[in-house]
Amino acid sequence: MMPEPRIMSLIGWILISLIGASALGGIALHRGEEINSLWFVTAAICVYAIGYRLYAAWIAAKVLVLDETRATPAERLNNGRDFMPTNKWVVFGHHFAAIAGPGPLVGPTLAAQFGYLPGTLWILIGGVLGGAVQDMVTLFFSTRRNGRSLGQMARDELGAIGGSAALIGTMMIMIILIAVLGLVVVNAMKHSPWATSTVFATIPIAMFVGLYMRHIRPGRVLEGSILGAALLLLAVVGGGWVDHNETLRTLFDHEGLTLAWFVIGYGFVAAIMPVWLLLAPRDYLSTFMKLGTIVLLALAIILLQPTVKMPALTQFIDGSGPIFGGKLFPFVFITIACGAISGFHALISSGTTPKLLANERDIPLIAYGSMLLESFVAIMAMIAASVLDPGVFFAINSPAGVVGKEAADAVALISSWGFPVTVEQMQNLAKEMGEATLFARTGGAPSLAVGMASIFGSAFGQGLLAMWYHFAIMFEAIFILTTLDAGTRVGRFMLQDMLGNIYKPLGQTSWLPSVCFTSAVVVAAWGYFLYIGVIDPNGGVHLLWPLFGISNQMLAAIALAVGTGIIIKSGKLKYAWVTGAPLAWLAIITTTASWEKLMSSDARVGFLAAANGMADKLANGALPPEKAAIAPQLIFNLKLDAALTLFFVIVLWVVILDMLRMVSRHLSGKPVLPLSEAPHEPSRLVEDWVRD
Amino acid sequence: MRRRLSRLWRYVRQISGDDAYERYLKHHAEAHPGEPPLACKDFYQRELERKWSGVKRCC
Incomplete structure (x- = not known):
């Protein structure tokens, strides 16, 4: 009787492969006017199913050799707190909630300037062969090392050089990440009283929920969250009232720079406040909102099957795109970043998640599976960007410095690219969304919100477009602010840890002067980059997002280098390509992108070219007075960005060369640092409750 | 059905940290x-x- 189910399953997999291949082929070869988004969903699900069932299972069995009889750190070191064997679906939920951030929503939105095809292909291929593999391998190696962090593993397995490079790299990526996310929020709130008042309202709401969970009904997380979520929805409605009230709306109508100062001040106050009052309750709310909105968006896309209007490829693959400069290769990979491969995930896969794992055999589901879901979020963001009329998409996302300040100039230029749009169309759209204007709203959040609002609007009622738009803005803002707080805190802890080596009391995480000082340093660091972005005449995202992408891919390369080193040291050289191939690809794209960012003579790509160009104009007196006033600062900032890019690429190569040095010593029989794997202990956990 | 619902409820409480x-x-x-x-x-x-003393949220 055995062969029958096997044959059925074989036929099933052949069918999935055929459907997936034809959906992918359909997307890739389609050259008509429009294409149904169901093709994207179908292709994604088939690719994920094959990746998970075949590739992840093969890696688990052959490369990592998962051992389900081996006790995990959660079992051996169970303390009822951070180390605790936990149901695999609960761990999956925690892990996904931790890795899913705003990155996969913003990246694909920006990358849609190349057309939908390049981004979509990279989200699928990069996710299945790169990002999910990185997350899974890191989770496995950290589990075998009592849940040690990526930095510690780099030090234990590669050596002090690789370890410190990983640590400094992590610190720097955090700074850039927070700055660029802060910029996205600021750009979404700029001159929008509705968005600003709603986002501001989330702060007292979170504090109320914090008080509720701590003092009114201690530990009642679900009650508090549901109450808070209801208040957040009210805040969206309330923002509409504020917007319609002449006196109130001026209170919340601000320039980007003012809002940036608010965000910076907020970041500092949030970092020194007790966690229970602001950070933790807002995180509960943002997790609720995040999961709810993702499910809602998936349902709306599947039920509604909106039509994708963006072409498969645009002429901007030559590097002349208005949203950010740079050719398809390597900038589509740098821009998509977290939706396909995210180095940040390695920090979650090492450290937090392995301490909850009840059994090693849950690793593919938790790490590989969560990353596939994250990749699917990126696909949905790509769909949301591509359902807009391309003309509208470019009008929202192109900075005024590229297409012109006047609406008539902007629509004329965008229409001349072959993406027709009219001033009237943009005005009507802005009116429907409850905004004053939608021209040059860079950063990705407004265009994603318009896309989501039009999908939600046609699925759940067209009359509420403005509500849906501001709901989407609130949803993005709330978890961007959570990442901002949490990131500042982590940066502070890392800094305190480093400074503690110089002056002991600074290392005490509860000593108030040290808390204030280190928080101020971290906030000042990201605050400066946020400031750079805000004063940039072109909206700043084109400066900071590539920098973020490069740093994120650099961290991913570090995680893959550590993984490759361990695989080879374990005597599995023939499988080293599993992490080695994505590592090589990341090294190529990060190095090429950094090279272009430094050396390109095109001022829209190269930081130095832009700095020199501006310096020449300033010397010749070719700049208008208001631009000439800030030009020296802009020139300094561009050079700073260039220095940072150089720093990232150096860190990347230090780690890769350190890994190669270790590997070549190992292969030629010389002594290397021993594997730091914890010894095998048999698992005693037989109860099914933990796992099922 | 009731058993399923109560299992789902247990799961929701555990994943949110309510219990x-x-x-x-x-x-x-x-x-x-x-x-x-x-x-x-x-x-x-x-x-x-x-x-909240470690990396808990991502980009």
């Missing part, structure tokens, strides 16, 4: 019998401090 204190009491009674456990409020605060 963390109950689980702590159970673990405490098994691992440290005789010692008095923390009060709910103190446990909640200590857990939050621990949870």
